[in-house]
Amino acid sequence: MLNRDRLDAIVNNMKKLGLTQILVSDDNAVYYITGRKIDAMERCGALLIKDDGEVHAFMNRLFCFEEMDGMTMHYYSDDENPYKMIAENLNSGAVGFDKNWASKHTISILTERKDISxxxxxxxxxxxMALKDEEEKEKLRHAAKINDMAMDFAVSNIDEKLDEKELSDKIEEFFEKNGASRDIQLQYVCYGKNAAEPHHGAVAGEKLNEGDAVLFDLWAPINGYWCDMTRTVFYKKCSDRHREIYNIVKNAQKAAIDTVKPGVKMHDIDAAARKVISDAGYGEYFITRTGHGVGMTVHEPPEAKSGNDTIAEVGMCFSIEPGIYIKDDIGVRIEDLVIVTEDGCEVLTKYPKELIIVK
Amino acid sequence: MLNRDRLDAIVNNMKKLGLTQILVSDDNAVYYITGRKIDAMERCGALLIKDDGEVHAFMNRLFCFEEMDGMTMHYYSDDENPYKMIAENLNSGAVGFDKNWASKHTISILTERKDISxxxxxxxxxxxMALKDEEEKEKLRHAAKINDMAMDFAVSNIDEKLDEKELSDKIEEFFEKNGASRDIQLQYVCYGKNAAEPHHGAVAGEKLNEGDAVLFDLWAPINGYWCDMTRTVFYKKCSDRHREIYNIVKNAQKAAIDTVKPGVKMHDIDAAARKVISDAGYGEYFITRTGHGVGMTVHEPPEAKSGNDTIAEVGMCFSIEPGIYIKDDIGVRIEDLVIVTEDGCEVLTKYPKELIIVK
Structure with missing residues (x-):
């Protein structure tokens, strides 16, 4: 069903941006507006939205959804030209195209109409889409709850007999049993110095040793919305230096979360975490951004990073995940998802952040 | 290293197509030309090829490869505008864009230059890329050899205790141990009437019964090149009718393979398979195309299907995979990869096609 509230918000944004007509082809965006996916794959499928709220759908007969109230449907067969069909429904002047639509579609439409730019x-x-409504918040909360369970499962299954990949596979299986879809990603399980590489995933043959940090970055799509959480625990023992590093990251993460409220800029949230880590003398080891938006995709706007002056608004959902990464030694990252509320934020992921030493 | 032979072939094609300058962004295409990947992800990364053989590379400093003989390198930082850089190197007139490049890149370049179309x-x-050279043929042969081993493994592991998904997972593990990359797809294992659905994958809980057809469609990328093979075997017994259907598909597949040689049209290869199945009275149950190109991607041109008058040329690699699909009863598909040779074709996959009844 056409979601009129979401459509109104989009039309409102179009007016703010000076756009009179846009083509929306992104699968998630189409689903967000209509509750249905086109799944056009390499074929042409898109919605045309005008600034008076008029909506047209253009879909291949083989990859389409049925008629929907409030939308003018245009179906084409493989032997028809969908671009001509779209072009006939455009006004002269600027047309907003979907940023990720394959260029062949955009170029084919431009070829039909020389009077559009x-x-x-x-x-x-x-x-x-960055401002989550109640239905979306519920889905994000549910996904975060499964994420908490998965983290508990992960920490409980730490075992010298399992290499990184084996433990990662077990966690993936747990996610799948608990409703994650096939688009699940590799679960990050990093032992010891591997955690010092922020994008280390989970590698077969990598073994666990006493005193290692164990970093879990667990993420999966559940009912169409992603969860994403990181915890770092220690195996059997934890040196004083590692304990110090852990606590700095924990304090930095808290400082960033405490900064979140409507009106602050995204770079201020990043700066809050960065200040704690820099003041403790580890600034050069915090080599990533502080966070990224999460929703129907796991990396989307807004980013909490230096230079991003996007203003936090009620309903935005993003990660807060500062870290310290020291090559050949240790990596610590702590990550939660938050949703901006009227007076601060709601932290979705609840797994404890006190230092844990697994015996 | 810039592959001069491949570049020459591309420039030659540009001339045939009347293109004086093209932008190449596709990861596989860039690798095909340079032996390196850009992995630009959402950022801008492309090669510009001119019809005099001049090549420019435009890459983000974070996602790039080093200087290469024969190419002019243009590196940009996150605070620079790569589109301006590209635009400055274009001539007026038509510019060929990569069909799948995200529209944001194409539009940003068009915005910089009003005199290009x-x-x-x-x-x-x-x-x-459709015409495989010797290096590519060797990689395809190697991948097909692993595919033969995987099929042997699959047939040897048929077991009532395993549901479709469990057997599929075992095959995937076999592929991974034998060099398949992480981009591996779900291995299709279809029991009984599930095989009647050409796109049935492998579903947990689906059990094997005596008399079932077992369809394996096994595919994986190995050293950057895909293999793809299907066999259908029977479990414990095979009715006369199923045996008849099997043999019709086997004969249809042979007829199509026998048709392949330089100069035939792709639709003639499809027609050869279709004739055998139609003459036997099962025409309405052959509901797919006969084949698709395979190389660095598993579905690429040329397709063996009705209406495709592309002419087969020496070096093309594609699948030959007719089938009969009878709802609620049985599906049989037999698929091999072939490479067009001077006087016919080389069949890459060698697993036997005589009817097998697994006891």
Missing amino acids: PVIGSDAVDMS | PVIGSDAVDMS
Whole structure:
């Protein structure tokens, strides 16, 4: 069903951005607006939204959804030209195209109409999708709850007999049993110095040793919305230096979370975490951004990073995940998802952050 | 290293197509030309090829490869505008863009230069990539050899205790141990009437029964090149009718393979398989195309299907996979990969096609 509230928000954004017509092809964006996916794959499938709220759908008969109230449907067969069909429904002037739509579609439409000029139109949809409504918040909370369970499962299954990949596979299986879809990603399980590489995944043959940090970065899509959480625990013992590093990251993460409220800029959230780590003398080891938006995709706007002056608004959902990464030694990252509320934020992931030493 | 032979073939195709400059962004296409990947992800990364053989590379400093003889390198940082850099190196007139490049890149370049007109330029590269050279043929042969081993493993592991998904997972593990990369797809294992659905994958809980057809469609990328093979065997017994259907498909597949040689049209290969199945009275149950190209991707041009008058040329690699699909009863598909040779074709996959009844 056409979601009129979401459509209104998009049309409102179009007006703010000076766009009179946009083409929306992104699978998640189409689903966000209509509750259905086109799954056009390499074929042409898109919604055309006008600034008066008029919506057209253009879909291949083989990859389409049925008629929907409030939308004008245009179906084409493999022997028809969908671009001509779309072009006939455009007004002269600027047309906002989906940023990630394959260029063959955009170029084919431009070829049909010399009186239109292409601009990138995705912001109108992205700005709306960044502000989660109640239905979406519930889905994010549910996904975070499964994430908490998965983290508990992960920590409980730490075992010298399992290499990183084996433990990662067990966690993936746990996610799948608990509702994660096939688009699940590799679960990050990093032992010891491997955790010092922020994008180390989980590698077969990598063994666990006494005194290692064990970093779990667990993420999966559940009912169409992602969860994403990181915890770092220690195996059997933890040196004083590692304990110090852990506590600095924990304090940095708290400082960033405490900063979140409507009106602050995303770079201020990053700066809050960065200040704690820099003041403790580890600034050069915090080599990533502090966070990224999460929703129907696991990396989306807004980013909490230096230079991003996007203003936090009620309903935005993003990660807060500062870290300290010291090559050949240790990596510590602590990550939660938060949703911006009227007076601060709601932390979705609840797994404890006190230092844990697994015996 | 810049592959001069491949570049020459592309430039030659550009001339045939009337293109004087193309932008190549596809990861596989860039690798095909340079032996390196850009992995630009959402950032801008592309090669510019001119019809005099001049090549420029445009890459983000974070996602790039080093200087290479024969190419002019242009590196940009996150605070620079790569589109301006590309635009400055374009001539007026038509520019061929990569068909699948995200529209944001194409539009950003068009915004910089009002005197260029966008066309789809991928054919110049695709036409060259469809004709495999010796190095590529060796990789395809090697992948097919692993595919033969995987099929042998699959048939040997048929067991009532395993549901479709469990057997599929075992096959995937076998592929991984034998060099398949992480981009591996779900291995299709279809028991009984599930095989009647050409796109049935492998589903947990689906059990094997006496008299079932067992369809294995096994595919994986090995050293960057895909293999793809299907066999259908029977469990414990095979009715006369199923045996008849099996033999019709086997004969259809042979007829199509026998048709392959330089100069035939792709639709003639499809027609050869279709004739055998139609003459036997099962025409309405052959509901798919006969084949698709295979190389660095598992589905690429040329397709063996009705209406495709592409002419088979020496070096093309594609699948031959007719089938009969009878709902709620049985599905039989037999698939091999072939490479077109001077006087016919080389069949890469060698697993036997005589009817097998697993006891």
